[in-house]
Amino acid sequence: MAQQEKSEIYEQLAEKMSNWPIRSPLSKELRKILETLYTPEEAEILLVFNGPYVDQFTAEKIARKVKRPLEEIEPILENMTRTQRIFSLEKNEIRTYSLFPLISGLFEFFFANYKRAEAEEGETLKIFAKEFEKYYNKGFVAEIGSSTSPMMRVIPDQKVIDDSIERGEGKVIEVNEEITDQVKHDILPFEQVKLFIENVRSIAVMDCACRTHMRINNNGEPVNAYPIESVCMMFGTWADYCVQQGFARALTKEEALETLKRAAKAGLVHTTQNMTDKITFICNCDRDCCVLLRGLTKFKNPNAFAKSNFVPDWKKDDCIFCEKCVELCPMYAIQHHFGHEKDKSDEEIMINYDFCIGCGVCAYNCQKGAITMVKKYAIIPPEKPLDSAKEFVEGRIH
Numbered sequence: 001m002a003q004q005e006k007s008e009i010y011e012q013l014a015e016k017m018s019n020w021p022i023r024s025p026l027s028k029e030l031r032k033i034l035e036t037l038y039t040p041e042e043a044e045i046l047l048v049f050n051g052p053y054v055d056q057f058t059a060e061k062i063a064r065k066v067k068r069p070l071e072e073i074e075p076i077l078e079n080m081t082r083t084q085r086i087f088s089l090e091k092n093e094i095r096t097y098s099l100f101p102l103i104s105g106l107f108e109f110f111f112a113n114y115k116r117a118e119a120e121e122g123e124t125l126k127i128f129a130k131e132f133e134k135y136y137n138k139g140f141v142a143e144i145g146s147s148t149s150p151m152m153r154v155i156p157d158q159k160v161i162d163d164s165i166e167r168g169e170g171k172v173i174e175v176n177e178e179i180t181d182q183v184k185h186d187i188l189p190f191e192q193v194k195l196f197i198e199n200v201r202s203i204a205v206m207d208c209a210c211r212t213h214m215r216i217n218n219n220g221e222p223v224n225a226y227p228i229e230s231v232c233m234m235f236g237t238w239a240d241y242c243v244q245q246g247f248a249r250a251l252t253k254e255e256a257l258e259t260l261k262r263a264a265k266a267g268l269v270h271t272t273q274n275m276t277d278k279i280t281f282i283c284n285c286d287r288d289c290c291v292l293l294r295g296l297t298k299f300k301n302p303n304a305f306a307k308s309n310f311v312p313d314w315k316k317d318d319c320i321f322c323e324k325c326v327e328l329c330p331m332y333a334i335q336h337h338f339g340h341e342k343d344k345s346d347e348e349i350m351i352n353y354d355f356c357i358g359c360g361v362c363a364y365n366c367q368k369g370a371i372t373m374v375k376k377y378a379i380i381p382p383e384k385p386l387d388s389a390k391e392f393v394e395g396r397i398h
């Protein structure tokens with residue numbers, strides 16, 4: 001294959017992968033990632049897809065489209081599946097294949113299964129990590145946060161919502177109840193993480209791709225003390241895929257709730273898709289590594305993700321100024337004002353509501369109950385995946 005032909009194949013592949021709400025425009029970093037991950041032959045086969053996930057083709061169909069024998073195509077597809085370069089699922093004994101977008105797909109699953117990549121292709125893993133970080137910092141982060149209707153949102157831990165319900169601060173609205181303007185201020189089903197867990201068919205947990213990616217870029221040393229193993233939860237078809245591929249393990253509903261508790265205790269923020277129905281994952285994210293949270297913590301982009309409808313409320317009488325909330329707030333939105341008066345009467349915990357994302361990490365970890373979460377906003381996310389994608393595209397500001 002001529003050099004120019006090869007080059008064009010990667011350009012076309014980047015274009016196909018970009019046919020997705022979070023676009024991944026070609027740059028020298030993305031080209032390097034694609035050239036490292038896909039041989040020209042593999043990249044050419046992937047051009048049969050119109051865009052990520054939109055087509056799910058069998059090996060036979062792909063072979064027909066590229067006009068090559070099935071015996072040649074199938075092993076190539078299987079190898080790309082095994083190494084998290086394409087999405088594939090077996091359902092009713094029929095295996096289909098799809099193209100991954102850069103996120104959510106290629107990045108998450110390649111790094112979540114870093115143990116395989118480290119054992120088999122350590123250099124590829126390093127190049128992907130290094131080039132992705134450059135690509136992200138230069139501009140991909142802006143693509144993730146390019147819409148006033150973000151693709152992801154923060155969801156506070158169930159415990160702080162239950163505490164709020166117990167204090168009688170919000171009437172709980174049942175799953176099938178109509179959401180009128182009047183009830184928007186009550187506690188709605190999409191705000192209760194336990195309802196998603198109760199209603200999903202299957203759950204799986206895998207390692208955190210973002211903290212793994214940063215660890216690889218940091219010569220193998222974790223950049224912070226947040227847990228990496230078994231923190232990222234997938235649901236339904238996604239859970240099936242991760243378990244079938246062997247880099248995630250199935251969880252019971254009880255184990256899933258325990259995973260969320262463990263994450264909240266560690267100071268991690270639950271994030272999920274910005275929609276009310278059929279979410280497919282819940283991530284547990286940190287301020288230093290997460291491709292979502294860094295959009296705000298590092299790049300100050302208010303469109304990086306949607307905040308929750310809750311805000312923390314601090315009560316001085318219950319506070320012992322232990323500073324746990326100051327230490328854990330992922331947005332550095334809490335400070336301890338030490339006080340100027342001798343009797344410390346003006347000592348306080350100051351919350352900067354401009355930076356607060358309503359994650360509830362402070363309230364969850366306050367042993368004295370001096371911080372509670374109260375519902376302040378009444379923003380309802382789009383309902384289904386297609387609505388969320390449509391609103392993201394319509395809300396694009398660049």
Ligand code: SF4
Nearest residue numbers: 208209210283284285
């Ligand atoms: S989005 Fe969050 S949990 Fe998911 S991989 Fe990134 S930091 Fe980890």
Ligand code: SF4
Nearest residue numbers: 319320322323325366
């Ligand atoms: S964690 Fe609670 S008790 Fe400790 S400083 Fe914060 S509000 Fe006060």
Ligand code: SF4
Nearest residue numbers: 329356357359360362
């Ligand atoms: S103050 Fe910090 S920890 Fe508390 S809800 Fe806001 S962002 Fe989360």
